[in-house]
Amino acid sequence: MPTPINKTLQGVTRLTEGGVYQFQLPTNSRGIQNEDGRFNVANCYIIVEETVGDDPFLLYLPSISTFNGGWNVNIFIVNKNERVLAITPRVGESGQDFINFEGSQTVEIKSINMFKIVDNNLWASWTALN
Numbered sequence: 597m598p599t600p601i602n603k604t605l606q607g608v609t610r611l612t613e614g615g616v617y618q619f620q621l622p623t624n625s626r627g628i629q630n631e632d633g634r635f636n637v638a639n640c641y642i643i644v645e646e647t648v649g650d651d652p653f654l655l656y657l658p659s660i661s662t663f664n665g666g667w668n669v670n671i672f673i674v675n676k677n678e679r680v681l682a683i684t685p686r687v688g689e690s691g692q693d694f695i696n697f698e699g700s701q702t703v704e705i706k707s708i709n710m711f712k713i714v715d716n717n718l719w720a721s722w723t724a725l726n
Contacts, residue, residue, distance in 0.1 A: 608641045614651025643674045659688030667713040675703045695719045
């Protein structure tokens with residue numbers, strides 16, 4: 597497995613190279629409800645551009661426990677690539693996080709998914725269909 601690349605979940609992040617990306621909150625964010633918006637965390641966009649090469653994309657969402665109850669985050673993952681993306685939740689203080697009650701989720705080719713915290717260890721994911 598390639599060395600993970602740490603990224604801050606904030607504003608817009610564009611990914612142009614395949615790899616393992618681990619997202620975490622900005623160090624200046626306390627992860628408190630209504631505070632995340634001040635640090636540009638309330639709506640985050642991860643845009644995976646079209647790339648060359650065969651390296652897969654694996655994205656790790658931040659642990660829900662790091663948000664300290666600030667469940668107002670909306671993460672939009674835009675897959676402009678010709679490959680399916682794998683999204684995996686992190687293990688947090690309260691144990692393993694899940695997406696739609698599963699251990700991982702995919703973002704299909706040329707699609708958009710929105711991820712939102714809905715419980716202490718549960719992300720919900722919705723897909724925009726064309």
